[in-house]
Amino acid sequence: MSDELTKKLNDRISFNGTAIGFIEEQLPEIDETIDQFTEVVIPIDNEIVSITSQINDLKDQIAVLSQQGRSSGCGTTVGQTLIYPDTVQSYSENMTSSSYSGKDPYGGQSNTSLISSNVGIGSLLIFVQDDSSQSSIGILYASLGSCFEPILGCGFGGVSCTGVASSIASLQNQINTLRTQLPDNISNSNAIKTERRNSQTERYGQKRGIATLKQRNTEMNSAINVINNI
Numbered sequence: 001m002s003d004e005l006t007k008k009l010n011d012r013i014s015f016n017g018t019a020i021g022f023i024e025e026q027l028p029e030i031d032e033t034i035d036q037f038t039e040v041v042i043p044i045d046n047e048i049v050s051i052t053s054q055i056n057d058l059k060d061q062i063a064v065l066s067q068q069g070r071s072s073g074c075g076t077t078v079g080q081t082l083i084y085p086d087t088v089q090s091y092s093e094n095m096t097s098s099s100y101s102g103k104d105p106y107g108g109q110s111n112t113s114l115i116s117s118n119v120g121i122g123s124l125l126i127f128v129q130d131d132s133s134q135s136s137i138g139i140l141y142a143s144l145g146s147c148f149e150p151i152l153g154c155g156f157g158g159v160s161c162t163g164v165a166s167s168i169a170s171l172q173n174q175i176n177t178l179r180t181q182l183p184d185n186i187s188n189s190n191a192i193k194t195e196r197r198n199s200q201t202e203r204y205g206q207k208r209g210i211a212t213l214k215q216r217n218t219e220m221n222s223a224i225n226v227i228n229n230i
Contacts, residue, residue, distance in 0.1 A: 063138025079142030
């Protein structure tokens, strides 16, 4: 009976070995598919980075104009507010690494701002407009078309309060136009990254399967040794 049991265990070990070999043969193709998804999404992410950078450059110009207007007596004594950069957050899970084979593929989620050095990375993009948790670009003063220096007068240094207000309005319109370009680009990036994540899930499952089969073979070999020593 012990010989029969040992044979059954050895047969299962052999079967598991065949399965491990088959699965390992599939991994390079899955890695290639994941890399191809990344190559497709990089130019889209680069466009998102470019648009976001343009928005924040315009915001910086607005902050400078606002300060110049304020220094020349334009605006009110109250109502100033911090302005913050627009950001696109890139989210990643554990399984995005090709070397990952742990037990929790969706755990340890992290996020970082999408910038030129990490385009194509992550599994989801989310646009964050005026996020007050970010470092500020500058201070924007209210009602710059008016004057808070009725005695001294406004427009020190030849600055026109109405001109400053008009320039800021023009820059804001440019920002609004740029923002309309983000949703489609982000949606396209997320669609591709969703499919890439599906491939990453497959890779995770296959690697976990290999690890499980190898563990079972180790356990069955231990059992065989015990049986043979009885």
